[in-house]
Amino acid sequence: MNFNIGWHVLYVKSRWEKKVYESLKEISLEVFLPQTKIIRQWSDRKKTILKPLFPSYVFVKINSSLEFYKALSINGACAYISFGNDYARVTEKEITQIKFLIGDKDITDIRMNIELPKVGEIKKIIYGPLSGLECEVIKTGNVKKIIVRIESLQQNIVAMIPLHFFESVL
Numbered sequence: 488m489n490f491n492i493g494w495h496v497l498y499v500k501s502r503w504e505k506k507v508y509e510s511l512k513e514i515s516l517e518v519f520l521p522q523t524k525i526i527r528q529w530s531d532r533k534k535t536i537l538k539p540l541f542p543s544y545v546f547v548k549i550n551s552s553l554e555f556y557k558a559l560s561i562n563g564a565c566a567y568i569s570f571g572n573d574y575a576r577v578t579e580k581e582i583t584q585i586k587f588l589i590g591d592k593d594i595t596d597i598r599m600n601i602e603l604p605k606v607g608e609i610k611k612i613i614y615g616p617l618s619g620l621e622c623e624v625i626k627t628g629n630v631k632k633i634i635v636r637i638e639s640l641q642q643n644i645v646a647m648i649p650l651h652f653f654e655s656v657l
Contacts (some may be wrong), residue, residue: 503563587616
């Protein structure tokens with residue numbers, strides 16, 4: 488398999504995302520670990536914690552074959568994600584959109600959805616950091632949830648976004 492310069496998806500040991508992220512930063516690689524805040528409830532307290540948006544994935548920007556193998560040699564790194572004979576690559580635009588998504592205070596309840604989208608209305612986001620993205624809307628009770636497809640990862644993100652951020656796609 489051949490690699491290309493750009494953002495690659497490094498698969499890491501379960502619950503090692505933060506350790507691998509820090510180790511990659513220490514060797515001066517550009518790295519991205521999207522995390523979302525979740526509230527954990529215990530019998531005596533609630534605590535807000537950061538949890539990786541993509542469990543076992545760390546994004547690494549690779550500029551040379553040396554960096555490609557250097558990232559893979561980090562303790563906890565297992566392999567690069569690949570589909571067929573091609574390594575999974577994430578575009579700069581997708582990285583930017585994920586960064587905006589996890590940093591936007593109007594978007595809450597971000598979590599992964601590995602299932603394929605259900606049949607529903609197709610909307611285009613016209614406002615906010617995700618403007619221009621088309622998504623599928625799922626109606627569940629009084630809550631409207633959208634699924635944003637990240638094609639290069641073959642995964643979906645579910646987030647609650649205000650309805651005024653959408654327009655219908657004909």
